[in-house]
Amino acid sequence: MDKLAIVVPCYNEEEVLEIASKALREVLDNLVKKQKIAEDSFILFVNDGSKDKTWELIEKEHKEHPVTVRGVKLAGNVGHQFALTAGLITAKDMSDVTISIDADLQDDVNVIEEMIDKFHQGNDIVYGVRKERKTDTFFKRVTAQGFYKLMAMMGVKTVYNHADFRLMSKRAVEAFSQYKETNLFLRGMMPLIGYQTDCVYYDRLERVAGTSKYPLSKMLALAFNGISSFSVKPITFVTVLGFVILFCSILAAIYAFVSYFCGTVVPGWTSLILSIWFLGGVQLVSIGLVGQYIGKIYIEVKQRPRYNIEKVLDVEEE
């Protein structure tokens, strides 16, 4: 029977912690009863340097339910993506399969069973995908959806409308732990791992208590980090723009010469206008070229694994 670890990053979540713990324990109990997961499956709360009583509450829950509730205390606040990574990598050595979910229960805990079913059908990653965003404000909905589209335009593969509610098998987390980059954008990294994946769909709910820990500034930082950690397209854009301007300089040259020979120009205008367009183009192309090399350095320093082997068919040794 597979041992499940539910990883929950928590930052100042004292209002929701006990509610979340109770709801998730019920889910675990139910799955154990249905013999879908091992009896010693557990919830792993990751305290991301909370300033309130979150950690005390985790300790209390652990005392009451020593097997089912466990905790990791990070030394300081490192942000959602790092806290989640810490939780996943810690849980990997204690379990066979992990599910990550936010503490506020905005993601529907009732689809966890379906995730486990899909895991048993042979999927290594199961993404939780929001059907609709009825409960989000208009602003959040529009910015979030614009973000997914922008990512796609930049050539970054992400699962549309999937946040960080997902199931990962032990070997998927193992593969993920090989990605040593520090600028984490988990949603972009998971599709790089490979393996068979599937999605489950759910309606995003309201936060059960407390307020969002993701203000606009953090959301923008996440979006910018997502693009700048995954795509060198902006650099290519500069190069292309440079060539376009060089081409325009040819048109400008023709126009300038025609005007010059028709004798309708102020002295000095022709050479000035030609230099502006031509030099502008040359400069942009040069910056773009330098950028291409920086882009390569950026990809190299990530030292991402180049591949991830799923199976090898070989003659068995005696």
Ligand code: UDP
């Ligand atoms: N979180 C965290 N560290 C932070 C900020 C947030 O671990 O620095 C956790 C938070 O406790 C929650 C999850 O990340 O479990 C998502 O945060 P929230 O629900 O506030 O984001 P929203 O749903 O509003 O985008």
Ligand code: MG
């Ligand atoms: Mg939330």
